[in-house]
Amino acid sequence: MALLRKSAVVLFRSSGPVRCMGQQVASTATRYVERPNETVEQKRSRLLYQSRKRGILENDLLLGTFASKYLADMSAEELKEYDYVINEGAHNEWDLYYWMTGNAETPSQYQNGIMARLQEHAKNSNKENRLRQPEIQ
Secondary structure (H helix, E strand, O other): OOEEEEOOEEEEOOOOOEEEOOEEEEOOOOOOOOOOOOOHHHHHHHHHHHHHOOOOHHHHHHHHHHHHHHHHHOOHHHHHHHHHHHHOOOOOHHHHHHHHHOOOOOOHHHOOHHHHHHHHHHHOOOOOOOOOOOOOO
16 A cells, blocks of 8 residues: 655555545546356345445445345346446545535446435435444344
């Protein structure tokens, strides 16, 4: 993990573009890779883990609760869309958070049924307690 210095701010190089005060200062983007030999159950297990371990607590809670609630009933196509939205490397975790919460416009390549469900989930209309990760079942 390389360190970048921009002014007095120290940034860590990640799998997506690194931004400082809204401006991109480095690009280490990795591209989404499909896993053609992965079974649907393996994909569900991987996505559950990746939903819970994002790197920022806000996304851990939003994606972790979303995955616990909806992942088991998703079709293979929906799992593929979800995988793309959370793992395509051209964005960072804060981008994803702002898109889900409606604080930034979602780019067209991520506007799909899964993103709409994530945005609805982030609204928390039912006022669910999401201060902890749900238990793994």
